[in-house]
Amino acid sequence: MSTGPIRLSPAAHTALRPATAARITGGFWAARRRVNAEVSLPQGPDRLERAGNLANLRAAAGAAPAESGFRGDFPFQDSDVHKWLEAASWQLADGGEGPAAKELSRQVERLAGMVAAAQAEDGYLQTHYQLGPDARRWTEPHWGHELYCAGHLLQAAVAHHRATGREELLEVAVRCADLVDATFGPGKDETVCGHPEIETALVELYRETGERRYLDLARYFVDRRGQGSLGDGPEDRSAGPRPGAAYWQDHVRLREATAVAGHAVRQLYLLAGAADVAAETGDAELRDALVRLWEDMAATKTHLTGGVGSRHELESFGDAYELPPDRAYAETCAAVAAVHFGWRMALLTGDARYSDLVERTLFNGFASGVSLDGERWLYVNPLQVRQDGASGQATAGDQSTHRTPWFRCACCPPNVMRLLASLPHYMASGDAGGLQLHQYASGSYEAGGGAVRVGTGYPWEGRIAVVVDRAPRDADWTLSLRIPHWAAAYEATVGGEPVAERAENGWLRLRRRWRPGETVVLSLPLDARLTRPDPRVDAVRGCAAIERGPLVYCLEQPDQPAGLRLDDIALAPGAALGAEHRPELLGGVTVITSRALRRTAPRDGWWPYRDGGEGTGGDTGGAETAARVPVTAIPYYAWANRERGAMRVWIPV
């Protein structure tokens, strides 16, 4: 039985099924996951204590005086606890017997007990409303986040049950889900929650319990959206604009939508839930809508790092091709949500492109969300910070471009924790005929009736060795390797012999009668490369970005010559890009070096626009440009781990 975050029901209609077992044992992600297990997750309970989340649970349980009222700035504080519980549960599922694992298990049971104790008699559980006037329950669908919190409770309980086999938290979730089911639906309360999350959670609870009502309710919520139960939102007297129906995806029915819109995390949680519904019901119309919306997102609203959400305003998607590097919101939670959605689409359709984008998001816009030491976080993940902006004057609070130990709105840290803790299950899948490797991390994976071991120094090295440990003895079996879209020049061997097959639509499918222990070696080309944007991406026209393998690179101030202003340089046409692995730097990274042009002209008077007929020098400053300077790029995920300074991914050419 899988302990991963998705366990399809036996009747599910998907092209692929999750791995039945998955372990990451070494390399890049193992290191990131070790920090998650040893630093981030153990710090969680203390952070939640300091932020008041646990006090709320104690007060709701009557174990502490409730007079002080609800603590925290947001009604969804409980969900931080639920998400930590989910994350820690996935970590427990990963095994480990040492004192650290025992202590984590102890903390999980302690917090799970606090959650259970806080639940009301009728199954209700949201301390914000339990500690406030009771009558307000279910009356604030726009901002109350009640079904959102319930959803995270369900997900935590499912993870806890799969990881530990214990029933207590699952029983809490079932009581809560039954209350939700009794409260919402046709002829009952017909509003939807301002923040999706309950949809995917209900499907997971259906998978865990077999209770069909939960799946039906999830489908109801998906289809009810876009029928105006939320509308533009309540009038308020704040200076801000009303969010509008698109903010919570109530402007159009999902089946009819042609573009992702509104609050990015809301949109993507909804799409993940809809993908779960489509998987379990075989609803082809819904699946087609999801494919259409994913394409709209990927082709017109995704930053090079995989980050989504172009606007600080309302944490929202922008227009097609509105992808500003400096004001990119690219919330860490949106990256997590994009991975959730993308992986579900990969299972649903079997298409490689979904995992291609998942890989990009994981290595870049997701991994940047947590510091290398696992103790500090980014809520927003821009692709550029100017010299000015590095001072932090302009961006304060959660949206700072400096890492913070915890946030006032602390949705992102436990979201990173739960994805890292469950990451092995995003690596491989299976079907009736074989096993598919979507991502490459040293480890062991079982799916499709077989088992493989992967050994690789990826993403620093391009060689990926896959040993087939188990496969059907008397039948052909297909090992499918995803070929990233930048890796057209890959090479592959089986038992040292080049394979005759070529990749199609992103999959190199090796169909054979396999001998146990037979080794496939895939070599992906890791030359550093320059990447250009579509001409419609206005904000980075005339620029290129450095990439190597799945990694997006950036220039960060600390690696450049003293006094070099990042805003003054341009890539030299034809300049070589050199790669050098530096094990002592930032936990060990391969840096890319080049020589750039440095503009020597200072500010030109008081007006930054000038007559620009032909032959006036163009964008790189033309005649102004003189000196060449060495520049060093680091992987984007590793930025903001040293002193404050400017950073940029897109560089003028």
Added chain:
Amino acid sequence: MSTGPIRLSPAAHTALRPATAARITGGFWAARRRVNAEVSLPQGPDRLERAGNLANLRAAAGAAPAESGFRGDFPFQDSDVHKWLEAASWQLADGGEGPAAKELSRQVERLAGMVAAAQAEDGYLQTHYQLGPDARRWTEPHWGHELYCAGHLLQAAVAHHRATGREELLEVAVRCADLVDATFGPGKDETVCGHPEIETALVELYRETGERRYLDLARYFVDRRGQGSLGDGPEDRSAGPRPGAAYWQDHVRLREATAVAGHAVRQLYLLAGAADVAAETGDAELRDALVRLWEDMAATKTHLTGGVGSRHELESFGDAYELPPDRAYAETCAAVAAVHFGWRMALLTGDARYSDLVERTLFNGFASGVSLDGERWLYVNPLQVRQDGASGQATAGDQSTHRTPWFRCACCPPNVMRLLASLPHYMASGDAGGLQLHQYASGSYEAGGGAVRVGTGYPWEGRIAVVVDRAPRDADWTLSLRIPHWAAAYEATVGGEPVAERAENGWLRLRRRWRPGETVVLSLPLDARLTRPDPRVDAVRGCAAIERGPLVYCLEQPDQPAGLRLDDIALAPGAALGAEHRPELLGGVTVITSRALRRTAPRDGWWPYRDGGEGTGGDTGGAETAARVPVTAIPYYAWANRERGAMRVWIPV
């Protein structure tokens, strides 16, 4: 006596002094001002009635039941009335005897009477607090806008007094100012108001009444800012970030500031007030700080249209060179404030560059704020609207890119009205030796002991005839003509003979013994031109804008061939720019025509980034680019007056 918005005290320390009389009699601005006088201003009282502003005044006066409470979403609703009163007063000062002028005068006295009646015994006047719990007065400096409203009351009263000679409203203002003076200051309440405005208003009241206390209090407020009396602002439970001290310019003392920051309108109102203080006190340190801050704004934070405020978030300035065309906030009020600040700097220093930027702002980012028919408004003035964005889905409410009859936050419309109504006084100035023409509009101007008449078809035509009607008989006198920075190829004659003088630092100074009736003809070159951004302006790299004279042009959907997507075109290198005056279009405009390249490639798969070594086509799409299409550009100020559609100022080259 001048009836313009600035009347320096006799002791003021400025290089130039405002004109003593000024009339605009024809041409571009006369047409815009006629619409203001005949449509916008007369509609004002009805708009204010519908929005509840006048009901608030009646309720505060006890003439209507107050039970219904304060109407409107913002505590500063009164200021809309004050600003309309100021605007209408400047319009009355412009003369006119017809029934329309009589009706406007009647409405002014009606609303002035309502304001007077609403004032409390002790001089207090802000209906938001008068209709709410009285005890809250002066306790909410961050968001209460009490001194802001008081400031607009003072400005209205000064305008009313100068225009009509009547004392009633001035007495209201004096009572209010005396209450403010008794309440605020060293050893009294030492906070400043979250929104500057009182500073410039107190100086104007000082000028009108001679009461020195008002000037001293203005200087106190200017210097008190940056000492932490506001700080980061109060904690709130909303999802938004706390604005931070820079939002209301409390992060640094103005004298020490090196960069404009925070909320753009707040920053610029403060700078205008500080310029008034510097003018009246001769404070050189303050003046130097103002020069420094203007340079920072102009050189690094101003859009081509003169619009300022790069971020929707907090309506704020961004970092240096953060100038996105699509998400430019460029609030109409910020354009008004930039003109107020710039004109004061022109008087203070005598430098031409301030009026150069004022001209740009007036013709572009300011004039765009009101529709051609004077009935609908823009709050934000972006330089690009994409095909998607034109649908209006993403931007709702006041920040819509579609014109609106009035706003929930209706600061902008009466601000446009008051600047248009007082515009003649921004055209010319005088000093001991002569008269300076800063802007070119047909009309008559008296300053510096002389009088001139201007006749011109500017900005459509470059010929400007200036007749010297009066000048000292027995002494040299200098007529100074501002030469815009784009007009290096200007020509000038006196009495038909080319002049020997050349412009220096933006001024062509013609020092002569003048005969009455002598005519100067200045010819400014009006060839359409392409303008390029500084290479540091990331957001429009690789683009050019079309300009002609002081006008910035844009491509708007309705003028293009059917089916042409604006996001798919690029300017053809070397393509000719043709100019054609079309009197029937948009009230009569000169359009610029060219042939552009049209990208024929559709969306290229699901990923908008591709390998970009050399020779892959670059930014215009390379081999994808094929067809040439005719495109037509209109002046930016005239956009958004027809059906909804895409628009862009910056076009890829």
